[in-house]
Amino acid sequence: MRLLLVEDDDHVAAALSAILARHGFRVTHARSGEEALQALLPADAPPHVSPYGVILLDLGLPDQDGYEVCGKIRKRTSTPVIMVTARGDVRSRIHGLNMGADDYVVKPYDTGELLARIHAVARRTGPAPEEAGGPGSGNGATAPALVRLGPVSIELPTRRVSVHGKDVQLTRKEFDLLALLAQRPGVVFRREQIISEVWRTSWEGTGRTLEVHVASLRSKLGMPALIETVRGVGYRLVTPAAP
Incomplete structure (x- = not known):
């Protein structure tokens, strides 16, 4: 599964990317909200089609607030978003979910729990586009009996x-x-x-x-x-x- 990691701290991103890669994910790292939005839907991509299965979104970004980025993501794609942030108060969690996040994880977190949450949101929303239409499959194809x-x-x-x-x-x-x-x-x-x-x-x-x-x-x-x-x-x- 391809995963978009939106995190402005390079050290945090490098450590988490290494862990995710060991568990089979292909990670793209975006350091800002604008970089994330550009990576999410490249200019040549069909409307509302994202190449990613899940987005991990930090809230403390240098160019714009993560809540704002989440709102923009929701207008472009239904790709599941997990907010990963140090803001652990109930009000922040509720606001994140209301802005369209599928889940909310507070730093510091257990890596096993984060992986489980990634798989959980991916299951609820179905396979990523690259997984849903492999060679020989068409739109609406079902698993063989x-x-x-x-x-x-x-x-x-x-x-x-x-x-x-x-x-x-x-x-x-x-x-x-x-x-x-x-x-x-x-x-x-x-x-x-x-x-x-x-x-x-x-x-x-x-x-x-x-x-x-x-x-x-x-x-x-x-x-x-x-x-x-x-x-x-x-x-x-x-x-x-x-x-």
């Missing part, structure tokens, strides 16, 4: 999985995990993202559960190499080579 990965077949409507034509019995969470990874074979899903999507909770205390479910899937499918562990990041589904 059947996913084939070599000998593995995943029937999403019936929640049926088979390997070489033989049904494999999976638990509800095992199927949800496999279906999530199968959405984009070869793409690394972060542990935090998987926990958020499949278990609808935060990462804390759930990491071991994820590892157990991955091990169980590998065993039941009889294909240990199908789900690859990306050390320090998460997991991805490896498309089996053609025989």
Whole structure:
């Protein structure tokens, strides 16, 4: 997912950008409100179409107030905005939400919580434009009902999985995990993202559960190499080579 970070402090922006990059985000850094608005909708972009999945917006910008920037963003695009600021009083939060922010995070914040909030607003608003229309997809395209990965077949409507034509019995969470990874074979899903999507909770205390479910899937499918562990990041589904 592409993410626009609007932050005037270069040190803060560099540290946060590095963390976000490690979790799979492609970050564009804007140091002012005007720079953010120019990055949000380039001159050659279609009206109201933003290349970003989420915007992290600081309020203390050098050229204009962050609330004002949020209002301008809302007139141009529906891209979700998370205000990230040291202004923690209730009045400031209410004003930010009334100006069109989708969420409000107070500095200093826990990085895990910020990541969870990014995924939450992204889920509510749907995939970013670049993710919604990949190669071969058109406007309004829906996810396929059947996913084939070599000998593995995943029937999403019936929640049926088979390997070489033989049904494999999976638990509800095992199927949800496999279906999530199968959405984009070869793409690394972060542990935090998987926990958020499949278990609808935060990462804390759930990491071991994820590892157990991955091990169980590998065993039941009889294909240990199908789900690859990306050390320090998460997991991805490896498309089996053609025989």
